[in-house]
Amino acid sequence: MARQILTTITFATVMLSVAVAFAWTDYNPLSWEMGKHLPWLSQFVFKDGATSVGPEQSYRTSLLSRDPLVIYIEDFVSEAEMDYLLDLHDRFSEPAKVYPTNGEPYVDKDKRFSNLTFIDRADAVVQGIGARALEFQGSRPNxxxxxxYVQRYGPGGHFMNHYDWIGDESAAARGSNRLSTFLIYLESDCTEGGTRFPRIPPPGLSWNGKWCERIECEDDLSVGADRGGTTIRPIRGNAVFWMNLDRDLKGDTGTLHRGMPVGTGAKTVMNLFTAVHWDP
Ligand SMILES: O=C(O)CCC(=O)C(=O)O
Ligand SMILES: [Fe+2]
Known part of the structure; x- marks a missing residue:
């Protein structure tokens, strides 16, 4: 009898271990990397090899869309971090450019109208937020x-429909693409100017409740070519995270989005992108 119990316990333990191992492998969208690296080393590792652990920030998350994966994050950055980034923007920003697949970047206010400054990822404040961002998405060393960059839109400022990922061919040649975006709202003293995902249905079956504080619930799902989708209201301190690439690391067309024109006032965002690298 005792032996039978022991055999059962051993069998159950082995089965559980196998199940856990498979669950872990499947969980990671970059599972082809598994085994090459120790997963826990991946957190807080930057391209130049520097490591960083950022200041603690307690934030809250809600799932906005499963496919593509979009997560709404409340209080992702602190007041001090935001003020620091807005100050950098005030001092260094220039008119934002659009980046064609071939050719030089250029200013075209019909396509993109904002002022923008890039910030070195070695900046201490960016490293803190970056560490938080990498930890959030369970990153890997690659x-x-x-x-x-930090960009401010004044009245009429906008950004046309686009993807944040580069085309699959360019990505293959380069051996990297934009895996994810953290769009962080730093200033929201404005009317309109939401971030619109025309191909993502709004979350929840009801227009009531907390989502209507974060997304525009006035959108009518039933009429018009440019209706439907989800428009996220800019709210200082909050962020939207999404995966730009699918499980095969190909650009996900479901992530199409735009910055809607600002009515009055100003909207400022920081775009923090993570890139995934492979051997081309
Ligand atoms: O400002 C926004 O709402 C969107 C900005 C954006 O999509 C970008 O800069 O890539
Ligand atoms: Fe974008």
Whole structure:
């Protein structure tokens, strides 16, 4: 009898271990990297090899969309971090450019109208937020931060529909692409100017409740070509996270989005992108 119990316990333990191992492998969208690196080393590792653990910030998350993966994050950055980034913007920003697949970047206010400054990812405040961002998404050593940018839109400022990922061919040649975006709202003293995802249905079956503080619930799902989708209201301190690439690391067309024109006032955001690298 005792032997039977022991055999059962051993069998159950082995089965549980196998299940856990498979669950862990499946959990990681970059599972082809598994085994090459120790997963726990990946947190806080930057492209230049520097490591950082950022200041603690307690934030709250809600799932906005499962496919593509979009997560709404409340209080992702602190007041001090935001003030620091806004000050950098005030001192260094220039008119934002659009980046064609071939050719030089250029200013075209019909496509993108804002003032922008890139910030070195080695900046101490960016490293703190970056460490938080990498930890949030359970990164791997082949996932790094790009230099983020801070951009401000005044009245009429906007950014046309676009993807944050580069085309699959360019990505293959380069051996990297933008894996994810953290869009962080630093200033929201404005009317309109939401971030619109035309291909993502709004969360929840009801227009009531907390989501209506964060997304525009006036959108009518039933009429018009540019209706439907989800428009996120800018709210200082909050952020939206999304995965730009699918599980095969190909650009996800579901992530199409735009910065809607600002009515009055100003909206300022920081775009923090993570890039995934592989051998081209
Ligand atoms: O300002 C926004 O709401 C969107 C900005 C954006 O999509 C970008 O800079 O890539
Ligand atoms: Fe974007």
């Amino acid at each position: 996932v790094t931060l790009e230099d983020p």
